[in-house]
Amino acid sequence: MATLEKKALKGGEWIVRETEAQHVFIPEEWSEEQLMIAQTCREFIEKEVSPNLDRIDKMEEGLMVDLLNKAGELGLLSITVPEEFGGMGASFNTSCLTAEATGSGHSFSVAISAHTGIGTLPIQYYGNAAQKAKYLPGLSTGELKASYALTEPSSGSDANSGKTKATLSADGRHYVLNGQKMWITNAGFADVFIVFAKIDDDKNLSAFIVDGTTEGLTLNAEEKKLGIKGSSTRQVFFNNCHVPVENLLSERGNGFKIAVNILNIGRIKLGAAAIGGAKSIIGDAVNYANEREQFGRPISKYGAIRHKLAEQTIRTWVLETATYRAGQDIEDCINAFIAEGVEPEQAKIQGVASYPIE
Template identity: 50%
Template structure:
């Protein structure tokens, strides 16, 4: 497939345009090189991380640093770094793959890896000048040095641009003096260089700086934070007191810090989704092994329908999250390739490629972080009383999962961002929401068709339902925009309901398209993929119905409300309701037979 010439949807356009299943990338499409990379990373994790889970739970920060250094020696810290700076210069999909498989054994390494390769290294790679990149990036890419990112302050969390840390230019103009307090700084205990955000004078926006970690230069740290999870992830407060930073260490330009922070978060969001995937695979595998071994009433509990239901739902959520994550990753990679072919620099291409799919990045961050929390919770339940014990891997998995809904912008912030960014794209003409929303409005006033469609092809009804679910979003969000205009952002509960509809649509469509592609290609596990896509869509229809009702009754009354509720019923109607019990049983039997997550 020619990735440069094929018609690639722009970010957010999935809502108003159809996607051919053959145009999406799936894990079944991994190249031989990518399969080898996956194997190499998995071997590394199984050798260096998984056997030492108990040490990670006992706050062995030195072990985290040691593992990170070994990862650097293998080149795993430089996957996304261009070759001229000692990196491997791999594509975006491969960087996702490495982030996925290195993150599953413990949240401590997932956090250290993400903080270093993402927000610790990437701002210099993508915003640094040539001198800065040559000086810092090779050391960061090889693990000789480690990076950390200093944005959050006691009074500046979600409102990142409100930070109080100051940068004052020296009288001779050679350096800035930075003073302020940063908190929740991952890798602080062993990092060599910080990306620090501070405000110069009364600038509207903060500015980024590259600051070397030198305690003799006014840098002190608090004690390691005592946290619910990610116990061996070094997390400290960092205090700067007249810390001297050469003027040449300003990152990008004055006032560009907020833009750097936001773009770093876009990449961080999709990578966080990736970092939650292998954690789910491992939880499902461990829970399945236990369910096969645990005998109650003379029967392995894996044979009981209540346990099969849990295993099937866990596996389905994993399949859906993986499908959507790699679909978006390839879209980003293709957009980067197009920009490079048009003459953009590596920096411009990477930045704009990811920024294009910021909506999808927020969707994935929310969906997959909530999936790993649910998965680990059900893992505890399958283990029963043993799951509550720190002697089993479920307890630590549950605690480590909890931070994922807070990292990279809380899930509440990301929900509102996803809808807000979509509306802004529509205003700029990047996504045509007006014409489809108008068409849905006209359809509501028209006479519904009573023809019986032909759904004889595999997943044809599911694809038709997804088309109609998109109409639900256009109906609810379109009417809300008309009613509230620019004041829509003040109606946060309505935005959250709209976001949940948007998220369920993207995730369900990704799963259906992957299953359809596998089925058409005659791939292994096609029947199980179809079953998981159907099961997930069944839940998506229920979720969307609930969210849409909540949204509609919050702003529509009388005839308008009745018409929209009737439209909702029409758009969410099944012709052939799936037998969800049979679907779950089929999926669970495959997982328990393989004794692991097998898809």
């Protein structure tokens, strides 16, 4: 991997190897195009989401779906989807930047990242040609909304211990799903569920694309959460759901690998989204500290408050620096895999999987 040797550290290597400063990506290096895409995302949050936070938190009927539709019209749901399926085909680190740009959108950022990330990426990375052609265009525009159903009441961190079962129907045309999932983001309006279940007595999970209209798929009421109250989070039940055999994603028994790899991408993008939230809060905190007066002066004049503002800014800068440096290292690694002949979507998975410590 010649490109990788020269430019980027291998996963975890930052702990033991010196890096020359010019090989470390810094946000000042974003291209005009990357900054423009991020600006479009930020403007969407400012115009469509921020003024409606209370309505979103009250889960006003249809509002989240409308917002996702509008985001889809602007192309915000298809940023990393390959161009052949109607997307922009943006790079890995660009997807981190756009996660930051939508990250200050409270519950909306949960819905959009679940849709574009854990909901869409399993099909984008592991789907066969027919599955991609069937689902990706609709997921790109927002005509289809996606959800990812892994967690179960007795299976959280230990995700491979799930009890949801799939058995082949007598005529061999369907897998029959039975089981229960919980805390499933976007479940209330999803058209497509990525569902993880074990076929017969398999040791490992398999992954299935399940249409939301499948008979036997039912939902519990919305969870009442402490925060991010406006994102849909529901239990999903599968009662003899017939899923066409062609909706098995990848190979039998490959579901746990899919689940973990997709979550690995989600983890670094969640870091990027947190930068967006943190930057937005710095602005709010500074404005408040300048407006709020006590003892005849704005509280921003007091050392303890200044210390807090400085500390939150420093920590956010550290988060930003670490995230985009890692994001670019991963992207360089992806490009090195592509240069070696690895298929692009597979290269993305291998690239992220090469940086577990980051």
